[in-house]
Amino acid sequence: MNMIELLTELAVMPLIAFTIGLFMVLMMRKIAAKIQRRVGPPLLQPLYDIVKLYAKKTQNSHGLVHDIGIIMAVGGYIAAETMLPVPGMNGIAAKSGLLALAYVIMIPSLGLALGVGQCANPNGSIGIARALTAMLAYDVPFVIIIFGASWFYGSNNLIDIVAHQQAGGIATWGAAKMPVLAIAALFSMYAMLGKQPFEIYVAPAEIATGPMVEMGGKYLGGLFVMQCFQLFTASAIYVTMFLGGGENWPFFLVKLFAIIAIPMSMAFVFPRYRTEDVLAVVWRWPVLLGLAGVWLVMH
Amino acid sequence: MKLSPTSNLSASLEFLLQEISGLRSQWKSPRRLRVDLQAETLPALIELLKGRAGFVHLSAISCVDWPAQNEFELVYHLWSYEVKVLVMAHIRIPRDPGIYLSIYDLYRPAAFFERDIHEMFGLFFEGSPDMGKFILTEWDGPPPMRKEFDGEAWVMNQFDWQDYQPGWLKDIEAKGGGITTRPEDVRRDKPKPWDEQS
Amino acid sequence: MTSLDLLLILSGLTTLAGFAFGNHRAYPWLAGIVLTAQIVILASMPLPMAAGFGFEMFGHPVGWQMDGFGRFFALITLGAALASVAYTGGEWGERYAAGGKNLRWLHGALAGNVLAMLLLLASGDLIAFFIGWELTSWAGFLLMAQGGERALRAAMRYVPYAMAGAMAVLGGLVLSLTWTGTLDLSQLVMLVPGLANWKLALLLALFGTGFAIKMGLLPVHLWQTPAYAEAPGAATAFLGAISSRMGLFGFGLLLVKLITLTRLADLSFIDGLFSARDLIEWVAALTIVLPTFTALKQNDARYLLAWHGIGQSGYMLLGLVIGDATGSAGGLLHVFNHATYQAALVLSVFAVMHRTGTADLNSMGGLVTRMPLTFLVMLLGIIGLAGLPPMNGFVSKWLIYRSLMIEGRPLLFLMTVLGTLGTILSVYKLIHNTFLGQLRAEHEQIREAPWSMLVPMLALVALAFVTGVAPGLALNYVNEAQAALGLPVMAHTLGGVESPRGSLDMLWIVGVLFAGFGIGALLFYGAGGRSKRIHQLDNYAGGHFLSADVRYQYSDHFYAGLMHRIGPLYRGSFTQMEAALASANDLLASLMQAWYRQAVPALTLLIATVLGLAWMIWR
C-alpha cells in the first residue's frame, strides 16, 4: 500500500460514495412516489437539483461561521467515507476503527449546528436543539451495538470485522451470528437517517425545515450532498458490521440498496414523533434489544 | 298580515316587549322577530331580553348606510337558546355626529363588531375597548363602506392597468375563442346602479 | 541542594513575591519566567529525585521525593498556573484592582496553591502527604474566597467538607501507622496489601472519603460548583484545571499503589458479586453522567463549566480504576487533556465577561462577529470538552472506551458515552447562546478581548490541538506515571495506539479530516457562486418584518423536548441529602452544647447517679 495508491483511494472513495448516495436519494424519492401512487422523479433528478443549487447566482450568508458550517458538513463526511472499507479499497480504515468512525460522523452535524447557529433564526436554533436531542437518542443504541459487534469480532478494526465475516460465507455474517443486535442496529440506523417518524428537527410545517431555514443556493446544495453521503454511510456501516461487508461491487451494492430500502419503505407512511417521544421510543426498544444482544454475545 | 307566534314562549316575548315604549315588532317567520325602536331605548331592550328571556347570544351588529336620509341603521342580531327566537333590533343614528354608545358591557363580542363598523363606516362607539384599525391596517383613506366613497374612482387614479396586446387576442379569436364584452366597455363611465334609485 | 529543592524554593519565593508586590506591573512577567524555569527544571529532572531537606517527627523521617506520577501532575499544575498568572497579569488584573479588590492576595494565593501542590505531589511519606494535603486545602480556600460575597459564602461551605476530608485522611494515616508500623510510602507499598480485608476496607473508606471530597465525586460534590464558578477570573481556570485532580492523585496513590487493584477486587460486599472496585467504578460512572446532565440545565456559563469539571473527573477515576494499560493511560491522559481545554474554556468565558459584564447565557448572543478569537478558543475548547476529533479530549476518551470494550463492561461503556452525548448538548447551548444567534443592540460596539487575555487562551487551545493531533507527546509522560504507579505501560506511537485489535492514528484521522474540509471548501467557494453577507434582521420569519427590539434568543428551556422526558428526574436529591446532613449536625451540636453548658444541672446529676448505681449492681 504505497502512498500514491492510498492517496488515489482517499480521492476516489468519496466520489463513489457520492454517486451511490445520489442513486439512494433517487430510490428514496421513487419509493415515496410509488407509495403515494405517483410517477416520481426522473432518473437524474437529485443530480439536477444539486447542479441547479450550485448554479445559483445570488446566495445569502450570515457570516463566516455560516460558510464554515457547510464546509464542515460536507468535508466531515468526505473524511468519514475514507474510513469505510469498500470492495477493493480500504482507505485508512486500519488506522481508525469503528469507534473513531462513529465520532467522525458526528462532526458534520455539529459543523452544521454551528453554521445554523449563526443564522440567528429561531427556527434554526429550535431545529438544532431537536436534532441534538435526536442524536442523543439514537446514538445510545448505536454505541451499544458497536460494543456488541467489537466484542464479538474481538476487534475494532473494520477490515478485521469484514474479514471475520467473510471467512465462512453467509453463516458467519454478523446478522446470522447476532440476530438481535442486527435488528436493534436496523432500528437505530433508521432513527439516525432522520426520515419520517424521526424527522422532528426538519418539521417543514412547524419550524420551516428547522436547520435548513436560511440555507439557499450552494448552502442547500452542500446539504443535499451531505444527505447523499449520510445515506451511503449509514447503510455502509450496517452492511460492514452485519452483512459481511463488500466481497465484490455488485453484491455490495445490492446489500447497500436493500438495507436502505427498508427504512425508506416504512418512512413515508408514518406521521412524526415529538422530540420526547423520539427519546422514549429509541431509548426503549433498540436499547433493550441492544442490551439483550450484547448479553447474548458475551455469554 | 301578522304572523301569530306558535309557542307560548314567543307569546310571553310579545308581552315582554310591551314594556318598551315606541317599539314596533313584526314576526318575519315563526322564529325571527324584527323590532324597530328608538336609539336611546336599545340598551333597555337588550337588558330586558337578556335578563328576562335568555337572549345571551349577540351574533352580529350590522350597519346600513342611508345617504339620502343622512342616517346609519344599526341592526343588533340577538338569539335566545330558551325562547329559540332571533330578535333583529333596528335603530337609526344620524350620520353627521355618527356617535353611539357601546354595548361591550353587555356582550363582550360587541367590541369586535363595533370596531369593524367604526373602521368601515366611521361610526364611533363610546365605551368600546378599542376603536383602532382592525383589518385595513394599510388603509388611511375615508371609511370605505360609506356610500359616498366611490371605490372605483379611487381605484382608477391609484392603480393603472395591463394593456391588452390585441396581437395575441386576435389569434385566439381566430381560433373562435376570445371574450364577448370588451374590457373597455365594462369599466369606464358607466352609471352606478344605486344612483338611479334615490 | 537537589533540583527538587530548587523547585520548591522557587515556588516559595514566588508566593512571597506574590503577597508582597503582586499588584506591581512587573510581577506577572517575573512569575511567568519563574514558572517556565520551574517547568524546564521539572521536565529535565532525572527521576526519582529525593529532596535535600527533611526532618523528624515522632521518630518518623519526613522527606520529599518526586517520581513519575508526581511529576505528571506537577507539570500540569505549573502549566495551569503559568496560564492563570499570564491571564491575571494583563488588563484583567488592572480592572480587578481598579474594582477595589486586592490583586496581591490573588497572586499570592495562586502562587501559594502551586507551592502547596508541589509539596503534596512530591511527598515521600504519609506525613509529608498530609502536610501537602492540608496546605492545598487551605490555599484552595484562600483562592476561592476572594471572588466577593457569593464566593466567600461558597468557600465557607467548602470549609466543613475540607475539614471532614482532612480528618478522614488523618484517621487513615494513624490507622496505617498502627497496623504497619511505618509511614514511609516505599515500605507501605509492601506491607499494606498484606493487611486483612476489613482493615483495607476501613483504610479505603477513610482515605477514599478525603480524596472523594477534594475531587468532587458524586455524593460530596455539591460544594465544588459554586466555589469554582464564583472564584475570580483565572483562579477559576486554575481550580477547574488542576485543583480537584489532587484528589485523583490521592486515589492513584491509594488504590493502585497501596491497596493495589487486585486486593481492591477482593474487598467484596456481596460475596464476590459486587467488589469495592465495582463500587468505585460505578461511583465514577455516575459522576460522569449526573453532573453532565445538571450542567445541561445551567443558565450561567461559569456554573455550566464547573459542573462539567466534576463530570470529567469521573472519566479520569474510571480510567484509573479499570487498571489495564489503555484504560489507565486514558484516565491519566484525560487529566492533562481536561486541564488544557477546561482552562481555555473558563478563560474565554471570563474574557466575554470582561467585555459584556455578564456570564448569563440569557442576556448574550451573536458575539462571534465582535470577539472572533475568543469564539475560536471556545469552539476548540468545546470540541475538546465534548471529546471529538481533532482535539485531545477525543484521544483520552477513546482510550477509556477502548479499555471498557476490551474489559467487556457494556453498562459502564454506555454511561461514559451518555456522558459524552450530554456534554455535546450542553456545550452547544453554551457556544450558541454566547457567540451565535441574535446579537443584542447593546453588544454591537464591544471589542475583542485584549491580547494579554488572548495569548494564554490561544496557547492553551493550541496545546490541546497539538496533543490531539500527536497524542504521543503527552503519552510519554503518561507512561512514566503508569510505570511509577506500577500499572502496565501502554505502547504508543506518535499518532496514538497501534494494536491489531483496533488502533488509532490521530495523525491520519486529523489529516484526512482537514483534507475533507479542504475539499469541502473547494467545492463551496469554487463550484458555488458568490454569496453576500446580510444583516441578522434580514431573516425568514414567515413573512413577518423583524425588528431589533424583538428578542428571540433565550437559554431557558433550550432543550425543551429533552426536558419533557427527563425533567422529572431532576429532584435535587443530593441537595436534600446535604441539607439533611447539615441539620443532623446542628441537632448534635445543640445537644452537646446543652450538655456542656449544664443547661439542666439536676438532670446530669440524676443521670450520673443512676449510671453509678447500675454499674454498682451489675458488677
Next chain:
Amino acid sequence: MSTLKNIPVVSHEKPSGGTGNLLANVFDELMAFCRSRSLFMLHYCTGCGAIELPPAMTSRFDMERLGIQPMVTPRQADILLVTGYVSTKTLKRIILTYEQMNSPKYVIGICSCTVNGGMYWQSYATAKKLNDYLPVDMYIAGCMPRPEAVIHGLRELMENIKKGESDNWRDYYRRYDHYLGNQQRLFGENWQTPTDIIGEARHYDLMGPETLGPHTALLEQHQTPLKPFEMTLGLADLPVRKDEPR
C-alpha cells in the same frame, strides 16, 4: 405602463461564438437545462388560487416528475406562485418573500386577479397589476385555473428557462427604481424591506441604468440602515494607551 415584451433585457449569457466560448456555451446550456429540470416551488399560499396546487403536486398530476418540489422557505425556493387576489397587506409579504429568494428566481401569476385585478378590480384593498411591483415571468389566467393549466404554465416556464429567456429577475435589480416607485405609491414613502436590493445589485454587478432614481433616493432618506455585522478584530492595540476609552 410598459408591456411585457418590450422590457430591454440585457443578458450577459449569450457571448458571441469562438472555441473558448464553445465550452462556456455548453456549460451555460447545461446550467440552463438543470435549472429548468429542477424547480423548487415556494409553499406560500397568497390567495384563493393556491387550492389548485396540491392536486397538481399529488398523485393525479404529480409535479415531481417535472422536477418541481414544494419548498418551505424563500431561501430554498426558485418559483414564487402568486395565486389569487393580491391584497395590499399580502403584497407587502409577497415583496418581502420575493426579495428573500435567491435568484435566478421566477414569479408566476396564477388566476386573473394578478393579471388585471380579476373580479376584485373595483376593490380599494387589492393590487391590480402584479407586474408593477414584481417582474412576473408567466401569467396563468383563469378564476382558479385547473391543475392542467397550472402544469401547462409551468412547462411553458421550463421551456423559457431552458432557452434562457426567463431572466426577468435581473429586471428587478436593473429597474429597481420603477418597482420601488410603484411600491411607495401604494405603501407610502417610509416603506422599507430588510433586504438591501441596491447593495445586492452592486455586489453581483447587476446595476442597470434605472436601478437608482428619485424613489431610491427617497428610500435612502427614510431607511433605517441595516448594514451586516462584519467580523471585526477590534483589538485594543499594544500597548494600551491610558486615554483610550475602556
